[in-house]
Amino acid sequence: MMEHWLQILVLGLLLGGVYAMMASGLTLLFGVMRVVNLAHAAFILIAAYITYALFENLTLDPMISLVVTMPLMFGLGVGLYLLLFPRLEESPRYVEMTVLLTFGLALIVEGLLTFTFTGIFRSVRPDYAATSLTIGDIFLPTSQLYASLISFALLILLWVVLRFTKTGTAIRATMQNRAAAQIVGVNVRWISALAFGLGMSLAGAAGSLLSFMFPFFPARHWQWIALLLALIVLGGMGSIKGAVIGALLLAVASAFVTDLVGPTWSPITFYLTLFVILLVRPQGLFGAKVRL
Amino acid sequence: MALLEVEDVVAGYGAGPDILTGVTVSIEEGTSYCIVGPNGAGKSTLLRAIAGFLKPRAGQITLDGVVMNGSRPDQMLAAGVCFVPQDASLFPMMTVRENLTMGGYLIDDRALLRQRMDMVYETFPILAERRAQAAGTLSGGEQQMVTLGRALMVEPRLVMIDEPSLGLAPMIADQIFEKIRGFRDLGITVVLVEQNAVKGLEAVDWGIVLDLGSKEFEGPAEGILADPRIRELYLGKAVASKDKG
Numbered sequence A: 001m002m003e004h005w006l007q008i009l010v011l012g013l014l015l016g017g018v019y020a021m022m023a024s025g026l027t028l029l030f031g032v033m034r035v036v037n038l039a040h041a042a043f044i045l046i047a048a049y050i051t052y053a054l055f056e057n058l059t060l061d062p063m064i065s066l067v068v069t070m071p072l073m074f075g076l077g078v079g080l081y082l083l084l085f086p087r088l089e090e091s092p093r094y095v096e097m098t099v100l101l102t103f104g105l106a107l108i109v110e111g112l113l114t115f116t117f118t119g120i121f122r123s124v125r126p127d128y129a130a131t132s133l134t135i136g137d138i139f140l141p142t143s144q145l146y147a148s149l150i151s152f153a154l155l156i157l158l159w160v161v162l163r164f165t166k167t168g169t170a171i172r173a174t175m176q177n178r179a180a181a182q183i184v185g186v187n188v189r190w191i192s193a194l195a196f197g198l199g200m201s202l203a204g205a206a207g208s209l210l211s212f213m214f215p216f217f218p219a220r221h222w223q224w225i226a227l228l229l230a231l232i233v234l235g236g237m238g239s240i241k242g243a244v245i246g247a248l249l250l251a252v253a254s255a256f257v258t259d260l261v262g263p264t265w266s267p268i269t270f271y272l273t274l275f276v277i278l279l280v281r282p283q284g285l286f287g288a289k290v291r292l
Numbered sequence B: 001m002a003l004l005e006v007e008d009v010v011a012g013y014g015a016g017p018d019i020l021t022g023v024t025v026s027i028e029e030g031t032s033y034c035i036v037g038p039n040g041a042g043k044s045t046l047l048r049a050i051a052g053f054l055k056p057r058a059g060q061i062t063l064d065g066v067v068m069n070g071s072r073p074d075q076m077l078a079a080g081v082c083f084v085p086q087d088a089s090l091f092p093m094m095t096v097r098e099n100l101t102m103g104g105y106l107i108d109d110r111a112l113l114r115q116r117m118d119m120v121y122e123t124f125p126i127l128a129e130r131r132a133q134a135a136g137t138l139s140g141g142e143q144q145m146v147t148l149g150r151a152l153m154v155e156p157r158l159v160m161i162d163e164p165s166l167g168l169a170p171m172i173a174d175q176i177f178e179k180i181r182g183f184r185d186l187g188i189t190v191v192l193v194e195q196n197a198v199k200g201l202e203a204v205d206w207g208i209v210l211d212l213g214s215k216e217f218e219g220p221a222e223g224i225l226a227d228p229r230i231r232e233l234y235l236g237k238a239v240a241s242k243d244k245g
Helices: A002-033 A040-058 A066-084 A094-117 A142-164 A166-176 A178-183 A188-210 A218-235 A240-260 A263-280 B043-051 B073-078 B096-103 B110-123 B125-129 B140-152 B170-185 B197-202 B228-235 B237-244
Strands: A132-135 A138-141 B004-011 B020-027 B032-036 B058-063 B081-084 B158-162 B189-193 B206-211 B214-220
Touching (some): A002 A138, A002 A188, A002 A240, A040 A066, A040 A218, A094 A218, A132 A142, A142 A166, A142 A240, A166 A178, A166 A188, A166 B096, A178 B081, A218 A240, A218 A263, A240 A263, B004 B043, B032 B043, B043 B073, B043 B081, B043 B189, B073 B081, B081 B140, B096 B110, B096 B140, B110 B125, B110 B140, B140 B158, B140 B170, B170 B197, B206 B228, B214 B228
Parallel strands (some): B032 B206, B081 B158
Antiparallel strands (some): A132 A138, B206 B214
């Protein structure tokens, strides 16, 4: 019985690792720019489709295609930010405007993907998609293991960048107090563009990894963004630590619910937990009291 | 030539009305100033416009004769103009040391950074004691010292301080004013905005009185408080006419 619970825990943590990376990108954007990027999951899908195209045409391993999707999404992020967001900065309704803007972006991406790849389910099937490892009595689906390891590696990399580089420190400073960052001479527009790029490159990595974990279709992003929003609100908007812990907690919780009650109840675990946490602690687990 | 010239500057927020309706002030190097005036006179707005946080709608701001209109805050800072806003605006989750390091964000020379930090610790010994503590956990007065110390990191030519005594106990406020007076000995020109006109003017050489977005008059700090026009501005004409009986 003990092995069984351990098994569920491990499966939850593996999935949680990938969720953690997706949620970190989203919460980073919110922290630096106060932008709730509703298109985040749509951008994840773009990377998934690019990975799919590379696999189908060049049989490029989806884990290697990270090398393509991450810089590509980084560039797209910086470009989109500089093109669309600075003109909204002056608006007294900045937050509302960015919600509309990113909602619109999500619709555009969905439309373009449907047009290019049609609405049918796709998935990338490398050799390791259907294999698994066993350690003792614990069985590890290879694809989830790889995806999770890469996610944690990228999260550590993100932490190192934010903690130990000058630019990273400037990003953290901007997250904590945008006005103060400007006062000490941080060019917050450039830092925001960079952070948008960073968040998007994490979305790029997530897309490549999800492509061989779940089947996907262009409208799939609505499901994912709902889940991601639940994760970052739970962790505390703008807290990367919160997003990671929230993602691991919820993934494990939903794995247990799937096992005990049945898979139909798994998605609702997220929203139910979110509901309870918000009742008890409205700012999320690690969030500062919100000041928009 | 004055260090900073503000000529007929008009400015306001968003699509709102003009808060500054044409201000002209001249800041000389080595002199300290306090801008006083009733609520809504545009004191903070003037500082924000100079610091590059607010683009003037008209008029001109020159530093050493170079036109600086529409410069970004980081460009103004690089030019030697440092702004310390009202609400001790620091990085709450970072330590005091990290906050000071962020103050030297524009400095790439690490040896120079360390040297400046030692200088700040000398000026504010309490910050040396608190260096490893998260800034958000400090008292109001200590937080204000962090923002002042952070301003010193860039060795600015001009420091503009908005309401340094806001929300502080009188004794703590006095300590802050004492430190600000010390800035002059470091060769830094100070422009202060202060709601508490008496305290503010005591700490500086020259007073500038603002009302309704433009300069009412200016003069030596000790003379300003005695000026009958100040009374009229703060207490209103009704009181003045009551005096006449």
